[in-house]
Amino acid sequence: MTDDADRIREEFFAESQEIVEALSRDLLLLDHGQKEGRTDPDLVNSVFRGVHTLKGVAGMFGYSELSESSHALEDLLDQVRLGRIALTQTALDVLFEGVEVLQRLLGAARGESHDVDLEGYARRIRNLLNSAVERDSDSLASLDLDPGVLSVLTEYEEHRLRTSVEQNIPLYQLRAKFALATIDTELESLKQQVKSFAEIITYLPSTEPTDDDALELVILCASRRTLAQFRETLSSSAIVVDLVARRAGSVVPSIVPSRPGELFDLPSARGSMFPGAQLAKDADVTPRAIAKTVRVDIEKLDHLMNVVGELGIVKSSVSRIIETLSERPELKPLLAELHRAQRAFERNLASLQEGILDVRMVPLSQTFDRLGRAVRQASRERDKEVRLAVTGADTEVDKLIVEELVDPLLHIIRNAVDHGLETTEARQRIGKPITGTIALNAYQKGNHVVIEIEDDGAGIDPNKVAARALERAILTEDEIADMTVEEIRQLIFLPGFSTAREVTDLSGRGVGMDVVRTNIGRLGGVVDVQSEVGVGTKFTLTLPITLAIVNALVLTVRGQVFAIPLSVVQEALFFDERGVRQVEGREVITLRGESLPIARVAQLFRLDSGHATSMSKPSPNAITPQQARRESTKTRAGSTRGFVVVASLGQRRLGLVVDALEGQRDIITKPLGKSLASVKGISGATDLGDQRVILVLDAPSILNEILAQDGGHHARLPS
Amino acid sequence: MKLNRVLVVDDSSAMRAFVRAALESREISGDVIEASSGFEALRLLPRERFDMALVDINMPDIHGLDVIRLIRANEAHKHTPILVISSEASARDREKGLALGADDWLQKPFAPEDLERAVLKVLASPRNLGNPGTGSPGT
Numbered sequence: 001m002t003d004d005a006d007r008i009r010e011e012f013f014a015e016s017q018e019i020v021e022a023l024s025r026d027l028l029l030l031d032h033g034q035k036e037g038r039t040d041p042d043l044v045n046s047v048f049r050g051v052h053t054l055k056g057v058a059g060m061f062g063y064s065e066l067s068e069s070s071h072a073l074e075d076l077l078d079q080v081r082l083g084r085i086a087l088t089q090t091a092l093d094v095l096f097e098g099v100e101v102l103q104r105l106l107g108a109a110r111g112e113s114h115d116v117d118l119e120g121y122a123r124r125i126r127n128l129l130n131s132a133v134e135r136d137s138d139s140l141a142s143l144d145l146d147p148g149v150l151s152v153l154t155e156y157e158e159h160r161l162r163t164s165v166e167q168n169i170p171l172y173q174l175r176a177k178f179a180l181a182t183i184d185t186e187l188e189s190l191k192q193q194v195k196s197f198a199e200i201i202t203y204l205p206s207t208e209p210t211d212d213d214a215l216e217l218v219i220l221c222a223s224r225r226t227l228a229q230f231r232e233t234l235s236s237s238a239i240v241v242d243l244v245a246r247r248a249g250s251v252v253p254s255i256v257p258s259r260p261g262e263l264f265d266l267p268s269a270r271g272s273m274f275p276g277a278q279l280a281k282d283a284d285v286t287p288r289a290i291a292k293t294v295r296v297d298i299e300k301l302d303h304l305m306n307v308v309g310e311l312g313i314v315k316s317s318v319s320r321i322i323e324t325l326s327e328r329p330e331l332k333p334l335l336a337e338l339h340r341a342q343r344a345f346e347r348n349l350a351s352l353q354e355g356i357l358d359v360r361m362v363p364l365s366q367t368f369d370r371l372g373r374a375v376r377q378a379s380r381e382r383d384k385e386v387r388l389a390v391t392g393a394d395t396e397v398d399k400l401i402v403e404e405l406v407d408p409l410l411h412i413i414r415n416a417v418d419h420g421l422e423t424t425e426a427r428q429r430i431g432k433p434i435t436g437t438i439a440l441n442a443y444q445k446g447n448h449v450v451i452e453i454e455d456d457g458a459g460i461d462p463n464k465v466a467a468r469a470l471e472r473a474i475l476t477e478d479e480i481a482d483m484t485v486e487e488i489r490q491l492i493f494l495p496g497f498s499t500a501r502e503v504t505d506l507s508g509r510g511v512g513m514d515v516v517r518t519n520i521g522r523l524g525g526v527v528d529v530q531s532e533v534g535v536g537t538k539f540t541l542t543l544p545i546t547l548a549i550v551n552a553l554v555l556t557v558r559g560q561v562f563a564i565p566l567s568v569v570q571e572a573l574f575f576d577e578r579g580v581r582q583v584e585g586r587e588v589i590t591l592r593g594e595s596l597p598i599a600r601v602a603q604l605f606r607l608d609s610g611h612a613t614s615m616s617k618p619s620p621n622a623i624t625p626q627q628a629r630r631e632s633t634k635t636r637a638g639s640t641r642g643f644v645v646v647a648s649l650g651q652r653r654l655g656l657v658v659d660a661l662e663g664q665r666d667i668i669t670k671p672l673g674k675s676l677a678s679v680k681g682i683s684g685a686t687d688l689g690d691q692r693v694i695l696v697l698d699a700p701s702i703l704n705e706i707l708a709q710d711g712g713h714h715a716r717l718p719s
Numbered sequence: 720m721k722l723n724r725v726l727v728v729d730d731s732s733a734m735r736a737f738v739r740a741a742l743e744s745r746e747i748s749g750d751v752i753e754a755s756s757g758f759e760a761l762r763l764l765p766r767e768r769f770d771m772a773l774v775d776i777n778m779p780d781i782h783g784l785d786v787i788r789l790i791r792a793n794e795a796h797k798h799t800p801i802l803v804i805s806s807e808a809s810a811r812d813r814e815k816g817l818a819l820g821a822d823d824w825l826q827k828p829f830a831p832e833d834l835e836r837a838v839l840k841v842l843a844s845p846r847n848l849g850n851p852g853t854g855s856p857g858t
Contacts, residue, residue, distance in 0.1 A: 059828030
C-alpha cells in the first residue's frame with residue numbers, strides 16, 4: 001500500500017512537472033506573439049487548462065500552497081482568456097512569475113525548501129484582477145444561431161464567438177463523421193489543417209445513433225476565408241463545410257449560405273443534437289491523449305541496463321567456453337551452430353542495449369524552454385532587448401544529464417544577458433542592432449552532444465579579467481604576464497573569481513562559473529569559452545550523450561586493473577622517467593613544449609606499499625610498453641616504464657602514470673557499496689565480462705584533488 | 720464491494736491513479752476501467768460494461784458534459800449511474816451536468832471517504848435502487 005501511495009504520488013509529480021513545463025513553453029510562445037502584436041486564444045486557453053488541472057490534482061494530493069497558487073493563476077488566466085484582462089508584458093511578467101512559483105512549490109512538495117513570497121505574488125495577481133474590465137455585448141444576437149445551441153456554449157466559447165462576430169469574421173460549421181478508433185489523430189490533423197486560417201470555437205458531438213464505431217461532430221469555426229476557399233483547403237471531401245448565416249442587417253449579410261436551411265441551428269433542428277448540450281473545447285491536446293506513452297522511473301531503466309551488463313558477462317563466458325570447445329574436432333558441427341547462436345545473441349543484446357539507451361533519451365527542448373524564460377526575465381530586469389535564437393532543441397540527451405544541465409546553462413545564459421550584451425544605448429552608440437542576440441545551438445557530434453551559447457555582446461575583455469584576478473589575489477602580476485589572452489579568459493572558471501554579490505545577482509542559485517565547470521565535469525563533459533572583444537562570447541559545452549554506458553580505457557597499475565572514461569582521456573604516451581622534472585614541488589613532464597603535471601596512480605592508491613588487496617589478476621593480454629607497436633616521440637629504448645594517460649577536463653590537464661594499457665571497453669559503471677562510497681578518486685566499479693570486477697577512476701575528482709594541491713609529488717588521495 | 724466495475728474518465732493520470740486507489744482502498748469497486756479522454760470513453764462505451772461512471776468535466780476536445788450526454792444516449796448505458804468529479808465550482812456547470820443526466824456531483828478535492836459517501840448516495844437514490852448498472856452479474 002505504501003508502495004502504491006508512493007507510486008501514485010510519483011505520478012502526481014511527473015504530471016505536475018509536465019504541466020509546468022508545458023506552461024512555460026506556451027507562455028514563451030505567447031510572449032513571442034505579444035511582441036508581434038498577436039495573441040493566440042487557443043494558446044491562452046491551453047495555459048488556462050494546464051493550471052486548472054494542476055490546481056485540481058494539487059488539491060487532491062493535499063498540497064494546499066500549490067493548489068492555491070494555481071487557483072490564483074487560474075483566476076487570472078480565466079480573465080485573460082475571456083478578454084477582460086489584456087495580455088500585456090506586465091500581465092506576462094506575472095504569468096511567468098507564476099511558472100517560477102509553481103515550479104518552486106512543486107519542489108517544496110518534494111521536500112525542498114522554498115522562499116517564495118506567496119503573499120507578494122497573490123497581491124500582484126489581485127492587482128491585475130482588479131484591472132479586469134467587464135465586457136458586455138449582445139452581438140451574438142445578430143447571429144442566426146439556434147438559442148438552444150447558444151445555451152450550450154461555455155462562457156469562454158461565447159466569448160470567442162462574440163469576438164469573431166465583433167471583428168466581422170465569418171462563422172462556419174464543419175460536419176464530419178469520424179471513426180472512433182482514430183478520431184484523436186483525425187481531429188488533430190484537421191486542427192492542423194485549419195489552424196493557420198481558422199479558429200475552432202467548439203465541437204458538438206452528435207448523439208444521433210450511428211454505428212458503434214463512429215461519431216459525428218459539428219465543429220464551429222471562425223475564419224476570414226470565403227466558403228469556396230475554405231472548402232478548397234480541406235483535403236477531405238468527407239467534411240461538409242457551411243457558412244453560418246447572420247440576421248439581416250448584421251455585419252456580413254452578403255454571403256449566402258450554400259444550403260439554405262442547413263444553418264448552424266441544423267443539428268438541433270434535425271433532432272440529432274442533444275438540446276442543452278454544452279461543450280467546452282480546448283485546443284490543448286495533451287501529448288498523452290494522442291501518443292501511447294508511459295512514464296518509467298529511471299531507476300528501472302538502470303536496473304535493465306544492469307541486466308544487459310550481466311548478459312554481456314554471460315556472453316563473454318559463453319565465448320570462452322566456445323573457445324575451449326573449439327579445440328575438440330568431434331564437436332565441429334555443433335560448434336558452428338553454437339557460433340551462429342552466439343552471434344544472434346550478441347546482435348540482439350546490442351540492440352537491446354541500444355533500445356534501453358534510447359528510452360533514456362529526452363530532447364533538450366524542455367531545458368531550452370526554461371532558458372527562454374530566464375532570458376525573458378533577465379532582459380526585462382536589465383531593460384535590454386534580447387532575441388533568443390534556438391536551433392537543435394530536438395537533440396536528445398540522457399535524462400539524467402539533462403537534469404544536471406539546467407543550472408549551468410541558466411547561469412551562462414543569465415550571464416550573457418547581464419554582462420555579455422551591452423545596454424541598449426551602448427549598442428546604439430556603437431552601431432550594433434539594438435536587439436541583442438543570444439544563439440543557443442545544440443547538435444550531436446559522435447558520441448557527444450555539443451551545446452553552444454553565443455551572444456553578440458561586448459566580449460570578455462582579458463584586461464578586465466586580469467585586473468579582477470589580481471584584485472582577488474588569484475594570480476600574481478608575473479604569472480599573468482606569462483599568460484596568453486586565451487589563458488587569461490579561462491580564469492573566469494577559477495573558484496573565487498565571481499564575487500558573492502554577483503553570484504546571487506546572476507543566477508539566484510549561488511552558482512559561479514567554477515561551479516558550472518565542475519558540474520559539467522561531473523557529467524563527463526567540458527566547457528570552453530571563446531570571445532572577441534566587441535564581437536561576442538561563445539560558451540561551448542561538450543557532453544557525453546549518456547551516462548549509462550561509457551567508453552573507457554582499461555589500464556593496469558601494479559597488477560590492479562582500472563578503467564578511466566575515454567571522454568576525459570586526451571591521449572596516452574610512453575612514460576619516460578628521465579623526462580620528469582620538479583616544478584614547485586610538483587612532478588611535471590614536458591608535452592609538446594608545455595608542462596604537464598603528473599600523478600602516479602600507484603601512489604594515489606598506495607599500491608606500492610602493499611596495503612592494496614588485489615581484486616583481479618593482471619590480464620595476460622595487457623600491452624606493456626616494450627610490446628607496444630605504437631611509436632612515440634617520448635620513447636627511448638630501455639628508459640620507459642609505463643604510460644602517461646593524459647586526462648583533461650576543460651583547461652585542466654593531468655598525466656596519470658600507469659603500468660600498462662589494455663584497450664578500450666564499453667563499461668557500465670555501478671556505484672560502490674556504502675562502505676566504499678567515500679573513497680575518493682573512484683567513481684564506481686564495473687564488470688569487464690571476463691569475471692573481473694575493476695574500479696573506475698573518477699577523473700574529475702582526481703584532477704581537482706591533485707591540481708588543487710601545492711606540492712604534487714607525494715600527492716595521495718585521502719581515503 | 721459495492722460495485723463490480725467503475726469507469727473513471729479523467730485526462731489527468733495522477734487524478735485517475737488517485738481515484739483508482741480510493742475505489743480500491745475503500746472497497747468500493749472490484750474493477751476499475753480508466754479513460755484518459757472523452758474519445759477514449761466513447762470508444763469504451765460500445766464494448767464495456769460498468770456499474771457507475773465517474774466523469775471529469777474539463778477535458779480537451781470532448782468535454783465531460785458531452786461524455787455524460789453520450790453515455791445517456793447509449794442504449795446499453797442509459798441507466799448507468801453517473802457521478803461527476805470536477806474542480807469546477809460554477810453552479811452553472813453543476814446544473815448542466817445534472818440536467819444532462821448525471822446523478823450527482825462531487826467537488827474536487829475530495830478524500831477517499833468522500834468518494835465512498837458520494838457513491839453510496841448515488842446508489843441509494845430512488846432512480847438507481849432497482850436499477851443497477853450494466854456491469855453487475857446477470858445483466
